[in-house]
Amino acid sequence: MLRVDGLHAHYGRAHILHGVSLDVAQGEVVCLLGRNGAGKSTTMKAIMGVVPPSAGQVLLDGKDLAGRASFEIARAGIGYVPEDRRIFAELTVEENLEVGRRAAPAGSQGWNPERAYTLFPVLAEMRRRPGGRMSGGEQQMLTIARTLMGNPRLLLLDEPSEGLAPVVVERMAEAILALKREGLSILLSEQNLAFANAVADRACLIETGQLRHTASMAALMADDEVRARYLSV
Template sequence: MPVLEVDEIRAHYGSIEALKGVSLTVEEGEVVTLIGSNGAGKSTTLRAISGLTPASSGRVVLEGRDITRVPAHEIAGHGIALAPEGRHCFARMSVRENLDLGAHRRRGPEIAQDIERVFELFPRLRERERQKAGTMSGGEQQMLAIGRALMARPRLLMLDEPSMGIAPFLVQRIYETIAQINRDGMAILLVEQNANYALDAARRGYVLETGRVVLSGPASELRVDPEVQRAYLGA
């Protein structure tokens, strides 16, 4: 059984149909990427999965349970965490407080262990534990957004453009950490405009164009696909 199964979802913003029947799967232990240009519907796909922009038709199934109609505020309890585009850390709260919020539905001593684990993954966050999130660099806030998502102990971690607006050396560090999180067993759905990073990190990928999947396959095959090279790899 896949961790995530998305079946023919459509999603609308008013009269605009942003998703026109998107299907994808994420298997146990996989990193799967969704690539595509501006406005292709990548973020909307993650928003539909997490209930922020509910699918108007189709199905979202997590580990065999239909979660299509689960509202966004309950989705964490079902095992999905999203580090959204633009990060959305709570600017006036400290790093530690942001991480605590990621675990707000949970109780018990494992929360402290999970914070320790996030600090091991991102030592920079430990150094900045008391710093206000809004005063940190873009890359540090991205680390915090991922750390906060992990604090929900998800079954599926969704990342929306973790490389956006971040210095290349920090992007590299973030991607190393994403690989580490995956080696620990986490299934990851990764949205990226930067297909180079995405296809390095993922085992499989889907290419989205104007709300439709136009191509999918192993990352190694997408990387050498002439259309992908032309449109997304700047070849």
């Protein structure tokens, strides 16, 4: 459903992405793996149009979205959960969800706050709490819920386990698997290999802004040499 082809991106004059190509099938969970600074986050931002790509294609169901404004890309059906969460600190949980809300496409079961609270019950207990007064894990749940409110067909999750306590990481993995069971396609980036192994079908290994290797998650876990080459520090 998503096909990225030859994506280049710059920060100022620094050339970060050197032609990243990858794809995500309907209902598949793909994980971008790589060391710090490899270009995982930039790939996500470039897909989303937050960092405008300087060359390449971002095809969603065959429609090229590269170079469009990020609100148009969001409306086309891509949901983006940034690494730094970017909760609206002065808005309550309910209001944060409201910002993300968009009408569901006809004939599909849309997201609403109640459904989001079923996925993350802890949020239901703090509907009126300002986002700035939540823990990191709660904020991570809120930012995912907020993006889901836009009824995306494809979810970009940038390091969802980063900085979370182990028990919260487990909850997060369960939530992602629940979303996967509902047929949502997900592209996530991770540093935590165990987490990636728990949720992803396939891995894309990225290094210095280029895709180096792709394999099923199981194959990657069995291949010590590849892991050592691209992931070990």
